[in-house]
Amino acid sequence: MKKVLIIRYGEIALKGLNKSYFEDKLLRHIEANLRILGKVRVRKSNGMVFADIDGVDEEAAIVQVTKVFGVVSVSPAYAFEVDMDQIYRVALEHTLERLQEENIKTFKVDSRRGDKRFPLNSLEIAREVGGYILSKVNGLKVDVHQPDLTIHVEVRDRAYVFSKRIQGLGGLPLGTNGKAMLLLSGGIDSPVAGWMVAKRGVVIEAVHYHSYPFTSERAKEKVIDLARILAQYCGKIRMHNINLLPIQKEINEKCPPEEMTILSRRFMMKIAERLAQKEGCDGLITGESIGQVASQTVQGLTVTNAAVTMPVFRPLIATDKTDIVELARKIGTFETSILPFEDCCTVFLPKRPVTKPKLERILLSENKLDVEALIQEALENVEVLEIDQES
Numbered sequence: 407m408k409k410v411l412i413i414r415y416g417e418i419a420l421k422g423l424n425k426s427y428f429e430d431k432l433l434r435h436i437e438a439n440l441r442i443l444g445k446v447r448v449r450k451s452n453g454m455v456f457a458d459i460d461g462v463d464e465e466a467a468i469v470q471v472t473k474v475f476g477v478v479s480v481s482p483a484y485a486f487e488v489d490m491d492q493i494y495r496v497a498l499e500h501t502l503e504r505l506q507e508e509n510i511k512t513f514k515v516d517s518r519r520g521d522k523r524f525p526l527n528s529l530e531i532a533r534e535v536g537g538y539i540l541s542k543v544n545g546l547k548v549d550v551h552q553p554d555l556t557i558h559v560e561v562r563d564r565a566y567v568f569s570k571r572i573q574g575l576g577g578l579p580l581g582t583n584g585k586a587m588l589l590l591s592g593g594i595d596s597p598v599a600g601w602m603v604a605k606r607g608v609v610i611e612a613v614h615y616h617s618y619p620f621t622s623e624r625a626k627e628k629v630i631d632l633a634r635i636l637a638q639y640c641g642k643i644r645m646h647n648i649n650l651l652p653i654q655k656e657i658n659e660k661c662p663p664e665e666m667t668i669l670s671r672r673f674m675m676k677i678a679e680r681l682a683q684k685e686g687c688d689g690l691i692t693g694e695s696i697g698q699v700a701s702q703t704v705q706g707l708t709v710t711n712a713a714v715t716m717p718v719f720r721p722l723i724a725t726d727k728t729d730i731v732e733l734a735r736k737i738g739t740f741e742t743s744i745l746p747f748e749d750c751c752t753v754f755l756p757k758r759p760v761t762k763p764k765l766e767r768i769l770l771s772e773n774k775l776d777v778e779a780l781i782q783e784a785l786e787n788v789e790v791l792e793i794d795q796e797s
Contacts, residue, residue, distance in 0.1 A: 407486040407496065409464065412566060413455035413471055416478040416576055429455075431579035432476045438641070439470040452520055452562055456485075468572055473639050475605050477574035481558070483566045488524060493531070494538045496567045497557055501539050504555055504569055505546075512549035513539070513557060520562040535559055578607035580641055585609040586719060587682035588691040589674060590645070592628045592749050595693030595722055597636055597739040598730055602721040603691050604640040611644045611685055613678050616749070617651040625747035633793040635739050646681055647789040650674070653780050658754045661771040667701045667759045668768060672713035676777075677784050679714040689717040695725055700759040709763045 413436065418428040429450055440446040440457060443466055447458045459467045464482055471480050484496050497515070504510060517531040526534065535557070536548060560566040588600040590612040604610050614629045626647065633643050650670065657669045678690050694702045694710075701710070711718060722730055734740035 407484055407492075408458055408460050410483050410485045410566070411457040411459055411467060411471060412481040412483050412560075412568065413457060413477055414479045414481075414574075415455070415476050417578060418476060419453060428476070428579055428582055431582050432474070435474045435476070435579055435641070436471055439474055440467060443467055443470065458485075472572060472574045474579070475575055475577040475607065475639065476579040478576050479574050480572045481568040481570055483558075483568035485564045485566050488521065488561055488565045490526070490534070493535060493559060493561075493565050493567070496565075497535045497559060498539055498542055500567050500569060501543060501546075501555070501557055505543070508554070510546070510554040512547050512553045513555040514548060514550045514553040515539070515557045515559060517559045518561070520560065524561050531559055531561065575605060575639070577605035580604060580607060581609055583607035584688040585611065585686060586689040586691050587678050587685065587687045588612045589678055589693075590614050590629060590633065591693070592625060592632065592743065592745075592747060593693070594727075594734050594740065594743040595695065595698075595730055596691075597632045597693075597743065598734050598737070599691055599693035599719075599721050600636055601639060601733075601737050601739075603719050604636075610636070610640045610691070611646070611682075611687060613646045613648060613674075613681055615648050615650040615674055617654060618649055620651060621748050625749060628742060628745055628747050630791065630793060631742050632739055634795060635737070635742065637793055637795040639737065642792055642794040644685070645791045645793050647791065648677060648784050649787060650784070652783060654754050656775055656780060660774045663754075663756045664758055664760045665763070665768060665771050666754050666756050668706055668709055668763050669771060671701050671706075671710050672768070672772070673777075673780070673784075675710055675713040675718075677781055679716045680781065680785060681788075682716060687716075689719050690714065691719045691721075693722055694720050695722045695727070695730070698727065700761050703761050705762040705764075706760075709765050709768050712765055 415432060421428050433448055433450060437448045443462045446462055449456050468480055471477055486492050515532040515536040517528045519528045555569060558568050583606055586603060586608050588610050590596050600610050612633055616626050633645050637643050653673050654670060657666055661669055682690060694707060697703060734743060
């Protein structure tokens with residue numbers, strides 16, 4: 407008898423002729439996440455994935471697997487040769503285990519027979535196993551509608567007995583939907599935006615803008631910490647650090663002060679697009695949400711968009727801040743995001759930033775700058791880091 411994880415997926419099952427491509431990607435990501443715990447065999451069978459976790463910390467394995475995009479749920483289970491006497495014994499032992507953990511008064515048995523050669527059908531298996539448990543455990547009653555405990559018995563290539571189903575993140579496996587460049591700040595929104603797009607199978611690279619020495623090294627370290635948290639879900643992240651200060655100084659010297667934020671934002675987008683094209687990315691990702699700050703009005707977003715031709719993905723565009731915070735807490739970025747370190751947007755911050763910019767006026771201001779030279783200088787001084795969850 408072995409301990410295994412039964413790993414289920416959702417959307418992948420709906421794929422057609424390329425279903426195996428998605429399954430293979432999912433297997434590789436599960437294997438990669440479990441590798442830090444030791445040697446674990448992972449295989450697919452009959453529309454599910456199985457991981458043998460004998461000798462591996464079960465709770466740690468569940469945590470690692472439920473961070474893989476594409477996984478809908480996970481069940482720790484006992485796996486053994488198909489034999490009715492064995493099914494009786496293991497189901498009873500597992501029931502007794504659960505009785506020690508919780509105050510359980512009622513139960514039911516749910517069964518699925520994937521191997522049609524087995525002589526009993528699903529209802530017969532459930533009835534026989536339920537009756538056996540009932541005869542061996544005093545005080546336990548059957549409730550088929552709202553039981554305290556459900557013992558699951560599945561007969562496939564092997565027999566499986568389990569009682570827990572831990573929810574996964576869903577989505578699609580990383581690497582099945584191209585690559586995008588995330589504009590990653592130290593705030594709450596952009597890490598959540600990157601996580602949401604990655605959940606749809608998009609590989610993430612990141613660009614971070616700082617204004618050193620006006621912003622500190624610790625502020626940059628904070629963003630690296632955020633990237634490290636994202637890497638738990640997104641795999642290794644290639645992060646490009648760029649000093650925006652020379653550009654901000656030029657804008658401050660030659661352009662109206664109220665346009666500082668929107669002009670800086672356009673430079674960020676232009677530089678991110680150049681990096682994205684160089685790195686083979688298919689789009690940009692931002693954490694913008696309509697009306698959240700001065701540069702994120704509809705007019706501001708329109709002017710920002712006009713700086714690039716590459717698609718810009720904004721998964722938070724109509725999301726309330728409270729919902730963004732809730733998701734940040736769920737994925738583990740919130741506590742790092744709220745650490746009180748400055749970012750480049752606080753440098754030369756205007757008292758009254760323009761909230762309804764006109765593209766024609768912004769372009770007139772931009773024409774006062776040597777845009778191409780400033781972009782090239784920024785790209786020539788980029789610092790590139792490879793961030794993973796263990797770095």
